[in-house]
Amino acid sequence: MNTLTSINELTQDLQPRKFGLRGQLWTTLLVLIVLNGLVSYYFQLRDGLSVTAMSNYVSWGIYISNFVFFVAISLVGSLISAILKLSNAKWSIPLTRIAEIIAVANIMFAGLIIIVDMGRPDRILNLFIYGRIQSPIVWDVLVVSTYLAISILLLYIPLLPDLALLRDKMKDIPKWQHQLYKILSLGWTGSEAQYKILHKSVNGLAIVIIPVALGIHTVTSWLFASTLRGGWNSTNFGPYFVAGAFVVGAAGVISLMYIARRYYKLERYLTDDIFDKMGKLLVMLSLVYTYFTINEYLTPAFKMMEGERSLIQDLFVGGFAPMFWGVQIFGVLIPVLVMLFKKGRKPLPLFIVANMVIVGAWFKRYLIVIPTLFHPYLPAIKQNGVPSAIHYFPTWNEWSITIASLAGSMLVITILFRYLPFISMWEIAEEQHLEPDPINPMVEKSKNL
Amino acid sequence: MRTMKTFITKLMLVAVSALVAGNIACAQEKIAPKLRLSYIKHMDGAQEIKARAYSKKGKEFEPCMGVTIGFYKDADEEQLYKKQEVDHMGETTVLLSDADANAFKDSTGQYHFYAKIEKNIKYKSAEADLAVMNATISAEFKQENDSTKVLKATLMVYDAATKKMIPGASMPLKCGVKRALCLLPVGKDLNNTNELGQIELSFPNDIPGDKDGNLIVVVKLDEDDNYGTVQYEKSVKWGVPLLHSDNPLASRSLIGSRNNAPWFMVVVISSILIAIWGYLCYIVSGLYKISKLGHSGT
Numbered sequence: 001m002n003t004l005t006s007i008n009e010l011t012q013d014l015q016p017r018k019f020g021l022r023g024q025l026w027t028t029l030l031v032l033i034v035l036n037g038l039v040s041y042y043f044q045l046r047d048g049l050s051v052t053a054m055s056n057y058v059s060w061g062i063y064i065s066n067f068v069f070f071v072a073i074s075l076v077g078s079l080i081s082a083i084l085k086l087s088n089a090k091w092s093i094p095l096t097r098i099a100e101i102i103a104v105a106n107i108m109f110a111g112l113i114i115i116v117d118m119g120r121p122d123r124i125l126n127l128f129i130y131g132r133i134q135s136p137i138v139w140d141v142l143v144v145s146t147y148l149a150i151s152i153l154l155l156y157i158p159l160l161p162d163l164a165l166l167r168d169k170m171k172d173i174p175k176w177q178h179q180l181y182k183i184l185s186l187g188w189t190g191s192e193a194q195y196k197i198l199h200k201s202v203n204g205l206a207i208v209i210i211p212v213a214l215g216i217h218t219v220t221s222w223l224f225a226s227t228l229r230g231g232w233n234s235t236n237f238g239p240y241f242v243a244g245a246f247v248v249g250a251a252g253v254i255s256l257m258y259i260a261r262r263y264y265k266l267e268r269y270l271t272d273d274i275f276d277k278m279g280k281l282l283v284m285l286s287l288v289y290t291y292f293t294i295n296e297y298l299t300p301a302f303k304m305m306e307g308e309r310s311l312i313q314d315l316f317v318g319g320f321a322p323m324f325w326g327v328q329i330f331g332v333l334i335p336v337l338v339m340l341f342k343k344g345r346k347p348l349p350l351f352i353v354a355n356m357v358i359v360g361a362w363f364k365r366y367l368i369v370i371p372t373l374f375h376p377y378l379p380a381i382k383q384n385g386v387p388s389a390i391h392y393f394p395t396w397n398e399w400s401i402t403i404a405s406l407a408g409s410m411l412v413i414t415i416l417f418r419y420l421p422f423i424s425m426w427e428i429a430e431e432q433h434l435e436p437d438p439i440n441p442m443v444e445k446s447k448n449l
Numbered sequence: 450m451r452t453m454k455t456f457i458t459k460l461m462l463v464a465v466s467a468l469v470a471g472n473i474a475c476a477q478e479k480i481a482p483k484l485r486l487s488y489i490k491h492m493d494g495a496q497e498i499k500a501r502a503y504s505k506k507g508k509e510f511e512p513c514m515g516v517t518i519g520f521y522k523d524a525d526e527e528q529l530y531k532k533q534e535v536d537h538m539g540e541t542t543v544l545l546s547d548a549d550a551n552a553f554k555d556s557t558g559q560y561h562f563y564a565k566i567e568k569n570i571k572y573k574s575a576e577a578d579l580a581v582m583n584a585t586i587s588a589e590f591k592q593e594n595d596s597t598k599v600l601k602a603t604l605m606v607y608d609a610a611t612k613k614m615i616p617g618a619s620m621p622l623k624c625g626v627k628r629a630l631c632l633l634p635v636g637k638d639l640n641n642t643n644e645l646g647q648i649e650l651s652f653p654n655d656i657p658g659d660k661d662g663n664l665i666v667v668v669k670l671d672e673d674d675n676y677g678t679v680q681y682e683k684s685v686k687w688g689v690p691l692l693h694s695d696n697p698l699a700s701r702s703l704i705g706s707r708n709n710a711p712w713f714m715v716v717v718i719s720s721i722l723i724a725i726w727g728y729l730c731y732i733v734s735g736l737y738k739i740s741k742l743g744h745s746g747t
Contacts (some may be wrong), residue, residue, distance in 0.1 A: 047514055047571075048537060132707045133718055142722065149729055157732070160739065184735060187743025197735045208728060418577050 007429055012168050013266065014421045014428075023263070023418075030411040037404020040397045041116065049119040051397040058373045058392040063117035065365040066402050069248070070110035070409065071144070071220050072361065073242070076249025077103025077151050078213030082206040091277055093431055094269045094423045095253055098260065100155040101422060102252050105183075105412035107148045107216075109405050114144075116401055126192040136222045147209075147216045154205045159200060161426035164188035184270065217241045226369070230300075231372035240292040247285045248361035251354040253277050256413070258351035260422060269423055272346065279345030282354070286336045293328070311375040320371045323363055331360015480504045482513045484566050484577040488677030492586055496545040498579075500564050503539050504572070512539025516572050521563040522553055525580065532567070557609050558582060583607040584617060584676035586668050590652075590685050598652035598687055600624065600635070602668040605644050606676060616646030620670060624648070626656055626664035627682070635666075658688020 019027065040357060044051050054061045080099035084092040115121045131138040163185035166179065221241035224232040234240070254275070261270040300308045301316070315324045335353035338344035344353070370392060394402070416422070483505045489497045498520060502513040516535055520543055522528040530552070533541040545553075553560045561580050568574040588602040602624065604617035621639035625632030636650040648668075658664045663684050670679040702710045 050511060050514060050537075130707060133710045133714055134703050134705070139718070142718075146722075146725055146729075149726075152734055153729065157736070185743075186740040188739065189743050191742060194739050195741075197739050201732050201735045204728065207731060208725060212725065 007165075007425075010425055010429055010432075011165060012422050013269070014420050014425050015166060015170060016417075016421060017264070017392065019418060023414075027411070027414055027418075030407045030414060032111055033407035034404045034411060036334035037401045037407070040400040040404070043122075044116070044119075044397055044401065050143045051395060053392050053395045053398065055392070057376070058370065060117075060369050060373060061392060062366065062370075062394045062398050062402050063113055065362075065369040066405060067110050067113045067117070068220060068241075068365040068368065069362050070113060070405075071107045071217055071244035071366070072248050073216055073252045073358075074106035074110060074147070074249070075213050075242070075245035076253055077154065079246055079249055080253060081154055082209045082213070085206050090431060091274055093427050096427070097155070097158070097420075097422050097424050098256050099249075099253050100151060101413055101416045101420075102249070102256060103151040104148070104155050105409040105416070106146065107407045108412065109409040111144055111148065112408075113402075113405050116200075116332065116405070136226050137220060139219045140216075140223060143212065143216045143219050147212050150205055150209045150212055154202070154209060157201050157205070158424055158427070159420060160188045160194075160198060161190060162421045162424060164190065165425060166421070180419075214242055217245045223258070224372075229372050230311040230375050230377070231368075234296060236295050238290060240289075240296055243285065243289040243292045244361065244364065247282065247289045248358055250278060250282045250285055251357035251361070254350055255283065255358060258347050258354075260417070261347065269428065275347045275350050276342070276345045279339045279350050282350075282357070283336055285334055286339075286357070290332060290336075293332075300430070305419060307375070307377050311371060314371055314374065315367065320367060324367055327360045327364045327367060330356055330362065332357070335360075361412055390417045458657050479568075479573050480513070480571060482516065482566055482572045482575045483576050484518070484564060484575045486562055486577045486579040487672065488560070488562065488579060488581045490584070490677065490679045492679070492681040494547070496547075496550050498545065498562050498564075499533070499540060500542075500577070501538075501540045502566050502572075502575070506687045506693055512537065513566070513572055514539060516569055517567045518613065519565045519567055519632075519660065521565065522561075524561075524563055526565060558607055558612060559609065574590075579677070581677040582609065582675055583614070584670060584673075584679045585614065586622070586670065586679050586681040588666075588668050588681055588683065590666075590687070592681070592687075596654065598654065600650045600666065600668075601653050602648050602681065604646040604679075606646070617642055617670075617676075618644045618646055620646070620673070623667075623669045623671050624650055625667055625669075626688075627667055630666055644656060652687060654689075657689050657691045658686075660690055660692065662686050662688045662690040664688040 052061060076099045080092055080095050081103075085096065115124055118124065127138065127141055131141070163181050167181040167185050170178070170181070218238035218241065221237040225234055225237035227233075257270045257274070257278075260266060297312070297315075301312050304312065314320050335357050338349060338353045343349065346377075373392070482502050485501045485503075487499045487501075489499060491497075500520070502516050503519065504512045504513055505511075512535070514537055516539075517532055518535060518541055519526070519532045520530045522530055522604060530549075531543055531728045533543060535541045548553075550560060555561060559580050559582050561578065563578045565578070566572060566575040575727065584604065584606040585607045586602060587606050588600060591599045591601065593599065602622060604620055604622060605614040606617040607613075608615045620642050623632065623634070623638070624636050624640060627633075633656065635652060636648070640648040640650065642648055656664060660687075664684055664687050666685050666687070668681040670676060671680050675703055699705075699709070701711050703711065
């Protein structure tokens with residue numbers, strides 16, 4: 001990172017800025033997609049889940065695969081904010097808030113898409129009133145809400161000094177925005193006592209979020225693994241899901257940091273070196289994930305047990321083969337090969353392969369959920385195969401709601417980027433040992449801690 | 450800048466309208482439904498007309514939800530009897546008393562039912578009609594001294610020529626015991642009646658009943674073209690009493706009810722939740738302290 005000379009310079013660079021034309025058009029597009037999804041959701045509420053392509057065979061569709069995707073990508077909050085922070089990887093400081101924003105936006109929509117999949121959202125409270133603690137679905141509800149709470153706190157608490165800075169420094173903003181910063185900054189003055197509480201809270205949360213984050217994706221995997229079905233009946237599923245989640249989460253951060261760097265001209269904060277390190281991290285995570293993928297498919301494919309056989313054949317050489325091999329080649333193999341080279345870890349190539357990883361990861365979740373449902377352990381199916389009438393391709397309702405949920409999470413990220421500093425100003429100042437600001441002495445005090 | 454904002458606002462409005470209109474138009478493409486009527490007579494007195502509205506989507510049939518079905522006494526649909534909305538399965542049932550049923554009867558003693566799907570925003574209109582005659586089933590339950598159990602059922606049908614009830618000869622009757630999802634068959638799948646309209650079956654001794662050994666025995670003429678469905682039901686103490694002493698749902702287990710979760714699970718999950726949420730409350734109290742410190746100027 002090029003040397004900064006003062007807190008004022010830092011604030012100038014990192015304070016929220018009004019969107020230009022491109023930003024406004026992007027936001028407009030997202031709002032439109034979300035509205036379209038809401039209209040589709042109205043039809044679903046009116047007519048029930050019959051507007052989807054789900055049936056008694058394929059009872060989970062893209063809503064659930066999308067849910068798994070959201071949970072996966074949200075795991076990056078714990079990777080960057082907790083694991084890298086606790087391992088003292090200072091280079092990851094500019095990424096912390098981006099990662100937390102991704103985590104909060106995606107875990108929110110993970111919860112929402114589950115409600116969409118319920119068909120009868122008015123019965124959501126029944127889960128709490130009548131839910132059985134023995135059910136992995138109840139564990140999932142508990143762990144998703146806990147992870148959401150921790151992610152919000154982990155995003156909000158380190159924001160306090162920056163919010164105070166915005167409150168004091170940003171004068172030419174609407175009154176409501178100023179008032180918002182004033183309320184949210186909780187009267188932050190940058191006193192030693194306040195910093196002490198802040199550091200203690202953030203460190204504590206960084207520790208607590210690790211088991212909860214592992215828990216959220218492990219429990220999500222158990223929703224499948226605790227069901228006796230080919231492709232899900234696996235002891236490997238927990239770690240496999242966690243490994244996959246870290247991959248897509250890291251790719252999400254790379255993608256977003258490239259856009260932030262390019263759009264806000266933040267080359268001196270989101271440096272080539274950070275991209276290089278994130279590229280290396282993504283290679284490492286992808287290789288771990290590949291190891292689990294091989295474990296997941298090689299042993300059942302070697303044995304070809306009845307029940308698993310038809311699923312494996314369907315994935316390897318059957319109807320799902322193009323998607324399966326497409327995910328492995330374009331979502332894992334090519335990105336890893338590109339990132340092995342230093343030039344491949346430059347911002348633009350890394351951005352491109354990160355997006356390939358994200359798209360591949362979405363389709364991978366589709367492959368986890370849908371094909372298995374075509375191969376139940378039913379005697380009739382064993383004898384006669386899946387009835388020809390049984391098929392699943394999402395309806396326009398499902399597509400528009402699913403795409404709206406993805407757009408919704410991007411809209412939340414966009415709004416947070418518009419009104420919050422997405423790189424932690426006080427932490428950069430602390431790390432760069434900047435001169436104290438005469439108006440806002442917070443940096444000086446934080447240095448003394 | 451202002452011009453640009455106006456342009457974006459207009460663009461947004463146009464796009465929203467186009468998207469929403471497109472979405473609604475897409476959803477409003479009218480579907481041609483089909484309507485099927487069936488008549489069910491329960492020998493305890495209840496009679497029903499069941500209507501099922503469905504449409505064909507590819508190779509599958511889908512229920513038409515949200516449609517209203519009108520039941521009429523005449524083919525011209527001038528004498529409306531009742532209008533009812535279908536349920537999520539696309540079905541609705543009209544219950545008829547004997548007096549009501551007579552209103553549908555013609556001079557030959559045949560019952561005529563007419564129904565119509567009222568067109569709505571999603572579906573086109575469709576019609577169906579059904580004609581049936583009266584039929585009855587009675588049954589006797591005999592237990593011999595050697596504990597052989599015999600079920601004897603008699604089917605009588607209305608004869609339009611003589612205008613009398615006569616034995617329904619050579620007609621298939623289903624006989625079985627009512628279970629949660631369907632009938633557990635007794636005898637053959639279909640038992641043809643003799644010239645007296647009767648069937649006689651020896652009843653098994655080993656069918657599990659309720660805790661007192663009660664079975665609900667059903668004899669049924671199923672979806673006959675001339676008489677519809679006629680169903681006779683009676684509770685008989687011919688089953689083996691079922692004791693629930695080994696019911697796994699009654700003990701603490703993974704498959705137990707909500708109140709019977711295993712203790713270790715209750716303790717472990719509650720402890721984890723209390724620990725984590727307790728800590729989060731502590732963190733939130735830290736925020737309160739930060740706020741207090743800030744406002745006190747410390």
